[in-house]
Amino acid sequence: MEREKKQSSAVSDIGAWALNVVSSVGLIMANKQLMSPAGYAFVFATTLTGFHFCMTGIIGLVSKASGYTTQKKVPLWELLWFSIVANTSITGMNLSLMLNSVGFYQISKLSMIPVVCVMEWILHGKQYSSKVKVAVMVVVVGVGVCTVTDVKVNAQGFLCAFVAVLSTSLQQIASPAYNTPPPPSRF
Numbered sequence: 001m002e003r004e005k006k007q008s009s010a011v012s013d014i015g016a017w018a019l020n021v022v023s024s025v026g027l028i029m030a031n032k033q034l035m036s037p038a039g040y041a042f043v044f045a046t047t048l049t050g051f052h053f054c055m056t057g058i059i060g061l062v063s064k065a066s067g068y069t070t071q072k073k074v075p076l077w078e079l080l081w082f083s084i085v086a087n088t089s090i091t092g093m094n095l096s097l098m099l100n101s102v103g104f105y106q107i108s109k110l111s112m113i114p115v116v117c118v119m120e121w122i123l124h125g126k127q128y129s130s131k132v133k134v135a136v137m138v139v140v141v142g143v144g145v146c147t148v149t150d151v152k153v154n155a156q157g158f159l160c161a162f163v164a165v166l167s168t169s170l171q172q173i174a175s176p177a178y179n180t181p182p183p184p185s186r187f
Contacts, residue, residue, distance in 0.1 A: 028102065035098040045094040052090060085171045092164030099157030108161040111143045115169040123173060
């Protein structure tokens, strides 16, 4: 019985990861098609951000109404700070996607891993094991190699990606959920 429960949990986790990857890549490709001059040439990245926030809000309301999630009380100042950082993050990401190639956009998203680590170290004094440091260095080297080989980057797009990476990394750390203890592990 316990083994079946673990297998079911593993299948559920794999399905969730696969859906996450497919939906993320699909959304990125759809956004790029919308904003690309070769696609629909939709140049209003902030409007697209507004559409994303509306959909997120609707999904949140449906999720709360169905009992799938519960409302969390967050102090107003913390909520405003998080909203500013989140808006900057998403707008920066959409502008980066509009101005850069999909490859550079994905590379900039990968670069958030080491940036989050450095920010946590600076802001919270978090220490990492040698294994984590080696893994992060592999990511940094990979991002460096890919950045050098991706020629579809311009100064404006790089600046947008830079702002997006910093704000998204800060969003990960400043999230009201950051200080919430994780749910108990199923393993």
